[in-house]
Amino acid sequence: MQIPLWKRVIILGLCALGVILAMPNLFYNRVETHNAAAAKIARNGSTPELAKQLAEWPSWLPSSIVNLGLDLRGGAHLLAEVHLSNVYADRMNALWPEVRDALAKERATVGNVRREPSDPSVLKVSISKPEAMATALQTVRGLARPVVSLTGVGQKDLQVTAAGNSITIQLSPAEKAATDQRTMQQSLEIVRRRIDAAGTREPTIQQEGSDRILIEVPGIGSAEQLKALIGTTARLTFNKVVGRTSDAHAIPGAGNSLVPSEDQKGLYYIIDDTPVVTGEDLTDAQPSFDQNGQPAVDFRFDTTGARKFGDYTATHIGQPFAIVLDNKVISAPVIQAHIAGGSGIITGNFTVQSSTQLAVLLRAGALPAKMSFLEERTIGPELGADSIRAGRIAAVVGTIAVVVFMVAVYGFFGWIANLGLALNMCMMFGALSLIGATLTLPGIAGIVLTVGMAVDGNVLVYERIREELRAARGPARAIELGYERALSAIIDANLTTMISAGILYFVGTGPVRGFAVTLGLGILTSVFTTVWLSRLMIVMWFERRRPKSIEV
Known part of the structure; x- marks a missing residue:
């Protein structure tokens, strides 16, 4: 019954924080309009209309809200398969x-060289002098490079074998695994950039299995519209750098543009509007290592791009050039030498991860492989509104039933449990808002389930208090022993449910994860309100009233 002041401040402070974080959800449309305007201003600059929308919600208040999922808001759902064999x-x-x-x-040793028909994923080459096969194999194997991945350290990217007068070349298993991973990362990046550029809110874009991508975009008109949006290609260019500045309003001059840096906030490049080459000329970009063994990025142009890029680098040695993707400079390396033959290397302070990411961005002008859609659904906003209405009714009915039951069975102590339940809901919505969680219809089911579970701990405590009162304990001692002896049962019951929620989250996908998130957060907040908050409220009441006897 003795709770120190510092612990009381922490308990009440966490409750107040939960209420403050949950409050924006009461003004959902206003806050959503404010957040959308803030995102557009950050991306494209302010306009009077956007400034008006931004003023819909005070900037000094929290603006994080629980995002509504596809089944609540309506929108489009796609399941796409990436054809990795194309790569x-x-x-x-x-x-x-x-x-x-x-x-x-x-040629003097191996004779004439000719490409033979073969599977598209295999390169088969024949030489006219089979007796020189050892020399040919050594030459081709010399083209192999180290696999750039954490799991392929020390392995080569090519597997070269010989049979008769033919040489068979294919990607090694380690390189195939690394290529598959890079291709999926690239596809995810392209899809995400295309959807983000359209200004849609809180899309779900995630990999499923080894070669599939789940795409859910709330608020979009139809699956066909979403497919058209994903099919749009990114704009990739290589431009001459005229200068750099930190002034976002600098005048670039005629024929130039002011473009922000992707990585360095506050840095802007002045680039020539006429690109040296474009992403249409780029055939490949792969993470690699430079001559010093440091991570770098190799790139390769087609014949036309190679000629234009070679001519430019020959006359601009020592000068930077900008790699611009979707009107942002993702890299600005310095030209170290004349780059002939259509291939070059970008060096810098890279890690294996950052060089892989830059290679992904360089190739993000177009999808790396054909993508086919295995499943597509359009959910209308009316269905989403019906789902919200049904979920709201279920939550209200469930909450009223629990409140009435607790008051009918436990009287005044039931009201304490109900107050804890209200603060528990506030804390749960505050936590969901803070982490930017997406609420789905199964997520609402998790909330309704939490309503019952939130008072379950109070039931255990109150029954233990009843037992202690029947054993002729005094009020203070009965309350103290009731909480002490019910704690193990409360922890055990909630821990086993938390394990189930964790399995659902890590194994499940989509709506199942939404249910697991709300259930898991509900367990944490209900344990807090039962073990600490309701106990604090009872202790504060007991300190003021000092009752000689209590009735639970």
């Missing part, structure tokens, strides 16, 4: 000129 074929087609040129230097 293997592209790699082999890009490798063929290198193999041909390398063997051409040994």
Whole structure:
């Protein structure tokens, strides 16, 4: 019954914080309009209309809200399959000129070189002098590079074998795994950039399995509209850098543009409007290592792009050039030497992860592989409104039933449990808002379930207090023993449910995860309100009233 002042301040402070964080959800439309305007201003600058929308909600108040999922707001759902085998074929087609040129230097030894028909993911080359196969194999294997991945350390990216007068070249298993991972990352990045550019709110874009992407965008008109949005290609250009500045309102001059840096906030590049080459000329970009063993990025252009880029680098050695993606400079390396042949390397303070990410962004001008849609659904806003209405009714009915039951069975102590239940709901919505969680219809089911679970701990405590009162304990001692002896049962019951919620979250996807999130947060907040908050309220009441006897 002795709770120190510092502990009381923490308990009441956490409750107040939960109420403050949950409050924006009471003004959902206003806060949502404010947040959308803030995002547009950050992306494109302010306008009078956006400034008016921004003023819908005070900037000094929290503005995080619980996002409504697809089944509550309506929108489009797509399940896409990425054809990873297309990437293997592209790699082999890009490798063929290198193999041909390398063997051409040994023509006196290996004879004529010809590409043979084969599976698209395999490059098959024949030489006219089979007796020189050892030399040919050594030459081709010299083109292999280290696999750039944490799991492929020390392995090469090419697997080269010989049979008769033919050489078979394909990606090694380690490189295939790394390529699959990079391709999926690239596809996710492209889809995310395309959808974000359209200004949609809180989309769900995640990988499912090894080659599928789940895309859910609330508020969009139809699945066809979403497919058209994903099909839009990104704008990738390589431009001359005229200068750099930290002034966001600097005048770039005629024929130039002011473009922000992707990584360095507050830095702007002045670039020439006419690109040297564009993403349409880029055939490949892969993470690699430079001559010092440091992570870098290799890139390769097609014939037209190679000529234009080679001419430019020959006359601009020592000068930076900008790699611009979707009107943002993602990198501005300095040209170290004339880059002929259509391939080059970007060096810098890279890690393996950052070089892989830059390679993904460089290739993000178009999808790396064909994407087919296995499943598509359009959910109308009317259905979402019906779901919200049904969920609200279920929550209200469930809450009223619990409140009435607690008061009917436990009287005054039931009112304390109900007050704890109200603060528990506030804390749960505050936590959901803070982490930016998406609420789905199964998530509402998790909330309704939490309503019952939130008073379950109080029931255990009150029954223990009743037992102690029947054993002729005094009021203070009965309350103290009731909380002490019910604690283990409360922890055990909620811990086993938390384990189930954790399994649902890590194994499940989509709506199942939404249920697991609300259930897990509900368990944490209900344990807090039962073990600490309701106990504090009873102690504060007991200190004021000093009753000689109590009735639970």
